[in-house]
Amino acid sequence: MSHPTNREPIGVIGTGYVGLVTAAGFAELGNDVWCIDIDEAKIEGLKQGRIPIWEPGLAELVERHRGRLHFSTDLADALEHARLLFVAVGTPPTYSGDADLSAVHSVVAAMPASDRHALVMKSTVPVGTGATIKRVFEEQGKAGFRYVSCPEFLKEGSAVKDFLQPDRVVIGDDGDWAGDAVVDLYAPLEAPLVRTDIKSAEMVKLASNAFLATKISFINEIANVCEETGADVVEVARGMGLDDRIGPKFLQAGIGFGGSCFPKDVTALKQLAGNSGYHFQLLNSVIEVNELQKRRVMAKLEKNLGSLVGKEIGLLGLAFKPNTDDMREASSLVLSARLQAAGARVRAYDPVAEDEARKLIGGVEFKTSAAEVADGADALVLVTEWPEFAELDFSAVAASMRGNTVIDGRNFLDAEKVRDAGLAYEGIGRPALKDREPARTA
Numbered sequence: 001m002s003h004p005t006n007r008e009p010i011g012v013i014g015t016g017y018v019g020l021v022t023a024a025g026f027a028e029l030g031n032d033v034w035c036i037d038i039d040e041a042k043i044e045g046l047k048q049g050r051i052p053i054w055e056p057g058l059a060e061l062v063e064r065h066r067g068r069l070h071f072s073t074d075l076a077d078a079l080e081h082a083r084l085l086f087v088a089v090g091t092p093p094t095y096s097g098d099a100d101l102s103a104v105h106s107v108v109a110a111m112p113a114s115d116r117h118a119l120v121m122k123s124t125v126p127v128g129t130g131a132t133i134k135r136v137f138e139e140q141g142k143a144g145f146r147y148v149s150c151p152e153f154l155k156e157g158s159a160v161k162d163f164l165q166p167d168r169v170v171i172g173d174d175g176d177w178a179g180d181a182v183v184d185l186y187a188p189l190e191a192p193l194v195r196t197d198i199k200s201a202e203m204v205k206l207a208s209n210a211f212l213a214t215k216i217s218f219i220n221e222i223a224n225v226c227e228e229t230g231a232d233v234v235e236v237a238r239g240m241g242l243d244d245r246i247g248p249k250f251l252q253a254g255i256g257f258g259g260s261c262f263p264k265d266v267t268a269l270k271q272l273a274g275n276s277g278y279h280f281q282l283l284n285s286v287i288e289v290n291e292l293q294k295r296r297v298m299a300k301l302e303k304n305l306g307s308l309v310g311k312e313i314g315l316l317g318l319a320f321k322p323n324t325d326d327m328r329e330a331s332s333l334v335l336s337a338r339l340q341a342a343g344a345r346v347r348a349y350d351p352v353a354e355d356e357a358r359k360l361i362g363g364v365e366f367k368t369s370a371a372e373v374a375d376g377a378d379a380l381v382l383v384t385e386w387p388e389f390a391e392l393d394f395s396a397v398a399a400s401m402r403g404n405t406v407i408d409g410r411n412f413l414d415a416e417k418v419r420d421a422g423l424a425y426e427g428i429g430r431p432a433l434k435d436r437e438p439a440r441t442a
């Protein structure tokens with residue numbers, strides 16, 4: 001990619017997954033970026049080249065553009081150099097399920113009166129947040145401050161690629177200079193652009209995540225019916241996914257979705273609807289199906305092992321999905337807690353998420369390889385589909401295990417290979433070997 005020299009400098013407030021990727025991505029496009037965070041240790045580390053998250057390609061991008069990336073804890077640095085201030089602070093769920101906007105509002109409160117600046121909201125916020133912030137600006141005598149909604153759709157694990165090759169860019173604005181400037185910023189990516197009003201842009205983000213979560217809960221329920229009826233959900237999804245009205249993505253049955261976005265955004269949309277007087281029935285089911293799905297592994301283990309008291313259960317993977325160390329709302333959190341409550345001993349290995357997992361999971365013995373997890377285990381549960389687990393020597397695994405149960409929580413392993421090693425393989429929504437009809441040829 002060419003590196004133009006006259007690109008507009010920008011500010012990015014919040015240097016987490018979204019902020020740092022956005023900053024590095026715009027640096028790649030040629031922009032100088034002032035990155036601001038309240039976390040002094042994070043900013044100090046970034047100044048010294050330490051990347052606080054594990055995200056493929058990010059460290060290289062930050063290193064390549066060190067000259068364009070400026071890190072500071074002082075908002076004034078961004079205000080001095082940039083007109084557009086991207087907001088990428090966290091909006092975690094509150095106890096009620098509503099989005100916690102306290103970080104967003106503290107950024108808003110810190111803005112000075114200005115006719116030269118605009119906030120560009122990347123954080124995922126409820127519909128109406130932009131209108132509220134504009135009202136706050138007016139009440140505080142800062143009506144000149146512009147506001148643009150620019151929701152972020154990157155996926156952890158492929159965030160850098162998603163920034164540079166987005167499916168679309170959504171910009172919600174009031175048709176003023178700030179919206180035009182954000183359109184110009186993204187122009188080099190040549191992505192389909194949806195320029196709309198602020199509320200619609202806010203809703204595009206929430207509705208997109210709610211739809212994807214619905215697709216996952218839908219295929220998980222199909223998987224559960226497959227288990228009752230003897231159909232194989234992998235075959236069913238293959239047949240469904242070739243219909244281009246449906247598409248193959250997000251049709252992988254498993255032990256539920258997690259992560260920092262889907263659970264909180266789906267709940268936030270449900271709450272937003274409820275707060276506005278509308279009961280969003282479908283989303284209630286999507287959430288409930290997902291919670292139950294995380295627990296289905298328990299029944300599978302008990303079917304194979306009987307009581308779990310004193311049983312050694314090994315978890316392969318802990319992160320909410322591969323290629324990230326993000327543990328927020330990971331299915332492994334629920335599973336490890338349920339297993340321990342049932343009296344099992346839990347050991348686990350994740351190629352990158354151990355440090356994050358240690359902050360959130362208690363009572364789990366962390367191992368340094370899948371082979372160590374298998375050694376002496378009564379059962380293994382694949383929780384995260386890290387590629388290295390597909391390459392395991394299952395004969396060696398079988399020889400070192402105390403039991404022979406393998407629950408594939410992501411339908412990721414080669415079932416025949418696992419069974420050929422003498423292990424009892426069970427996936428999600430897939431018939432046991434003895435129930436399967438012989439493969440037919442045309």
Ligand SMILES: NC(=O)c1ccc[n+]([C@@H]2O[C@H](COP(=O)([O-])OP(=O)(O)OC[C@H]3O[C@@H](n4cnc5c(N)ncnc54)[C@H](O)[C@@H]3O)[C@@H](O)[C@H]2O)c1
Nearest residue numbers: 014015016017018037038039088089090091103123124152
């Ligand atoms: N992570 C994702 O995959 C993803 C994808 C799309 C959208 N989003 C949304 O983007 C937003 C950020 O998510 P994230 O995962 O990057 O969060 P994160 O927790 O990784 O990062 C947030 C950062 O903001 C900083 N911060 C908090 N308050 C601040 C303040 N007042 N001033 C400056 N910095 C402050 C924190 O120290 C932290 O470094 C959320 O609204 C999230 O829903 C996330």
